[in-house]
Amino acid sequence: xxxxxxDTDQTEAEKNITVQTSRFGEIIVDKERIISLLTPFLGFxxxxxxxxxxxxxxxxxxxxxxLDNPQLxxxxxxxxxxxxxxxxxxxxxxLKELLITADNDKDILLILTIPKNNPQEMTANLLGPIVLxxxxxxxxxVVLDPQKYDPCLRLFPAK
Amino acid sequence: xxxxxxxxxxxxxxxxxxKIRVLENKGGLVKLGVEAPDQVIVHRExxxxxxxxxxxxxxMDSPDDLSMLSDVFPLQKKE
Numbered sequence: 001x002x003x004x005x006x007d008t009d010q011t012e013a014e015k016n017i018t019v020q021t022s023r024f025g026e027i028i029v030d031k032e033r034i035i036s037l038l039t040p041f042l043g044f045x046x047x048x049x050x051x052x053x054x055x056x057x058x059x060x061x062x063x064x065x066x067l068d069n070p071q072l073x074x075x076x077x078x079x080x081x082x083x084x085x086x087x088x089x090x091x092x093x094x095l096k097e098l099l100i101t102a103d104n105d106k107d108i109l110l111i112l113t114i115p116k117n118n119p120q121e122m123t124a125n126l127l128g129p130i131v132l133x134x135x136x137x138x139x140x141x142v143v144l145d146p147q148k149y150d151p152c153l154r155l156f157p158a159k
Numbered sequence: 160x161x162x163x164x165x166x167x168x169x170x171x172x173x174x175x176x177x178k179i180r181v182l183e184n185k186g187g188l189v190k191l192g193v194e195a196p197d198q199v200i201v202h203r204e205x206x207x208x209x210x211x212x213x214x215x216x217x218x219m220d221s222p223d224d225l226s227m228l229s230d231v232f233p234l235q236k237k238e
Binding site: 039114116143152 | 197206209210212213215220227
């Protein structure tokens with residue numbers, strides 16, 4: 001009995017890891033929620049493990065926090081919530097590597113660039129969106145056709 | 160930098176498994192054919208740099224708190 005109990009405790013402890021981040025301080029991460037990148041983001045070769053952190057239950061904005069670089073965090077927004085008709089063709093090879101077999105496994109996240117003092121000028125990167133298999137926790141930034149997609153599309157154009 | 164001259168139809172091989180062949184040279188436009196394993200990612204340089212720059216900008220600029228975004232913008236998650 002004792003042996004069994006010890007095993008259970010150990011499993012509990014191994015379920016989570018503690019990670020330092022500069023934005024959120026020390027965070028406890030359930031290993032099952034860690035998203036692995038097939039290839040790192042261009043410009044950040046050291047980061048392959050990320051976690052999606054909702055800003056608040058109601059907000060569509062999320063943080064994609066690196067677990068390998070405490071300072072690296074992107075603000076992302078699911079493309080489906082932007083109101084944009086953004087349904088890019090994802091190369092079959094990439095879908096295969098992400099183990100995406102059905103359309104509902106596939107989530108597309110847009111990386112936002114938000115000027116610090118001027119959030120209404122935020123732009124979304126449609127040229128390099130993130131394709132995520134939320135079930136398998138695999139993701140990659142894909143590079144689409146620059147003739148069709150804007151790397152800094154303003155989400156809330158001035159009226 | 161290693162500089163090699165190639166005619167149309169000729170190729171270079173990089174590290175045993177990447178082959179780049181000159182397919183066509185017409186009016187200043189050179190067409191290259193790249194054969195590489197699936198995990199080798201090939202980009203046009205200017206697009207690679209564009210994405211890299213935008214990634215860096217996104218990572219640098221992000222605000223400390225996203226609360227004001229939700230207040231200002233009419234995006235709501237569907238319940």
